[in-house]
Amino acid sequence: MRVLVLTGAGVSAESGIPTFRGKDGYWRNLDPTKLATPQAFASDPKLVWEWYRERRQGIRNAQPNAAHEAIAKLAKHADAFLLVTQNVDDLHARAGIEKENMVQIHGDIFVTRCSRCDFSYAGRGGSPEPPESWATKSKSGRLRSRNGCEATAGLSIAPTSDSDVDLPICPSCAALMRPGVVWFGEQLSRNELERVEDFLDGGACDAVIVAGTTATFGYIIDWALRGSREGAELIEVNPEETPLSRFATRLVREPAAIALPRIVDQLIALG
Numbered sequence: 001m002r003v004l005v006l007t008g009a010g011v012s013a014e015s016g017i018p019t020f021r022g023k024d025g026y027w028r029n030l031d032p033t034k035l036a037t038p039q040a041f042a043s044d045p046k047l048v049w050e051w052y053r054e055r056r057q058g059i060r061n062a063q064p065n066a067a068h069e070a071i072a073k074l075a076k077h078a079d080a081f082l083l084v085t086q087n088v089d090d091l092h093a094r095a096g097i098e099k100e101n102m103v104q105i106h107g108d109i110f111v112t113r114c115s116r117c118d119f120s121y122a123g124r125g126g127s128p129e130p131p132e133s134w135a136t137k138s139k140s141g142r143l144r145s146r147n148g149c150e151a152t153a154g155l156s157i158a159p160t161s162d163s164d165v166d167l168p169i170c171p172s173c174a175a176l177m178r179p180g181v182v183w184f185g186e187q188l189s190r191n192e193l194e195r196v197e198d199f200l201d202g203g204a205c206d207a208v209i210v211a212g213t214t215a216t217f218g219y220i221i222d223w224a225l226r227g228s229r230e231g232a233e234l235i236e237v238n239p240e241e242t243p244l245s246r247f248a249t250r251l252v253r254e255p256a257a258i259a260l261p262r263i264v265d266q267l268i269a270l271g
């Protein structure tokens, strides 16, 4: 059985992680779809880092739910399997999906990478925050690198308050570090795109499951349709209608943690 699974924020909703566009998605009255942008980071990196640090903490405290577990079970039973998730959390991984079976197409929230050079820090788990010593604090509210130069990294950095800033600075080039996620308007990783393309080129799927995503990005719809092009079942799991709904061969209007264990058991039973 060859299976493609595409997931979004709804799959982690029942682990207590707010979706982007749901009612709990707003943070300090700010719209996440505006915070997750290069523009927000350029104008207020401290605010954006605070949001990501809180989100990291929320994810560390969360546990995978029955939806993550069902997908991991399917991965083990399938002959060929790829999960493409838009989620930057690590709940799929913690449920047991192997790295080679998963593409985090919008990146990994526990990666901290330089906004200028290739340096990155992937401290998943125990202490994912960059070490304190990387940050240079400034009472003036201006961000300063170790050598005293302003770390602009090609961005216009103007912290909004005069309070201490505590921002991670690249130990290699002294530019500002940023979360290792893809923001709106940014390019997807070429490597990760290739992995999806290779899987789609590798043969027709028997089933495609799309769960917990508003499917607002064209590439999600494209992959779901290409994966199911030769008559595979296209199963959508989402309490709400999405742009993909009209293409689905099976619509499951239930929460992912309820529906996916049942769907996975059915697929496994069919072999």
Ligand code: OAD
Pocket (backbone or CB within 6 Å): 007, 008, 009, 010, 011, 013, 014, 019, 020, 021, 022, 032, 033, 036, 086, 087, 106, 182, 183, 184, 211, 212, 213, 214, 215, 216, 237, 238, 239, 240, 242, 254, 255, 256, 257
């Ligand atoms: P959204 O927040 O846009 O959508 C969450 C989807 O999950 C909605 O369609 C809900 O109806 C559905 N949902 C909510 N609870 C659910 C549950 N318990 N079970 C199943 N479905 C449920 O999140 P995404 O579609 O993942 O991108 O958003 C995609 C991307 O937009 C994110 O990766 C992020 C975001 O802005 C970037 O940051 C580039």
